[in-house]
Amino acid sequence: MALKALVVASLLSAPAAALAQAPTVSPLGREPLPDPAQEARAAALMRELRCLTCQNQSIAESDAPQAEAMRAVVRERIRAGAAPEEVRAELIDRYGDWVTFRPPARPDTWALWAMPVVALLVGALVARRLFR
Structure with a gap:
């Protein structure tokens, strides 16, 4: 009986242990850019890019760690002065045409x-x- 209780307790605690290690992502994935024009360009691009984990959500809508990392990349590149089309082209080169909602x-x-x-x-x- 004690063995069954131990097995059940370990099975129930496994998901909590897996969630305890949050991925580290640049703060740019969460925080908007200070320049409103740059943030507007980044937000528009994020709505056009597909989350690789969720598959039917944009990276702007998704809470997946992969989407957060992609948002950080978009914001970093926009902050560096890249045009949204350049950033889209880089992500398409990296992930394929599937990453955009408009192939x-x-x-x-x-x-x-x-x-x-x-x-x-x-x-x-x-x-x-x-x-x-």
Whole structure:
């Protein structure tokens, strides 16, 4: 009985122990830039970049440590004088086109852009056959 209680207690305390070690992130990930114009450019860019952990949230919305680190990178680069397009290009080079909510239209991404149209056409054809 004591062994069962010990196993249950250790299983219940494991998540708390894992959460006890918070990742270290630059304060720039949390604090806005002192210049309002720079912060506005950084915030607009953060809304366009996808969180790599949450996948369907922007890094501006996400609380994931990865998103916080990406926010810090965006703010550091904007503070250093980089244009938002330069920062976006750097992050795309690092993480791929998937990191942005607006992937570029290139020959290798045409299927991505065409898929909604193809899905609508297939759906219309299926609906037409079903309701005949």
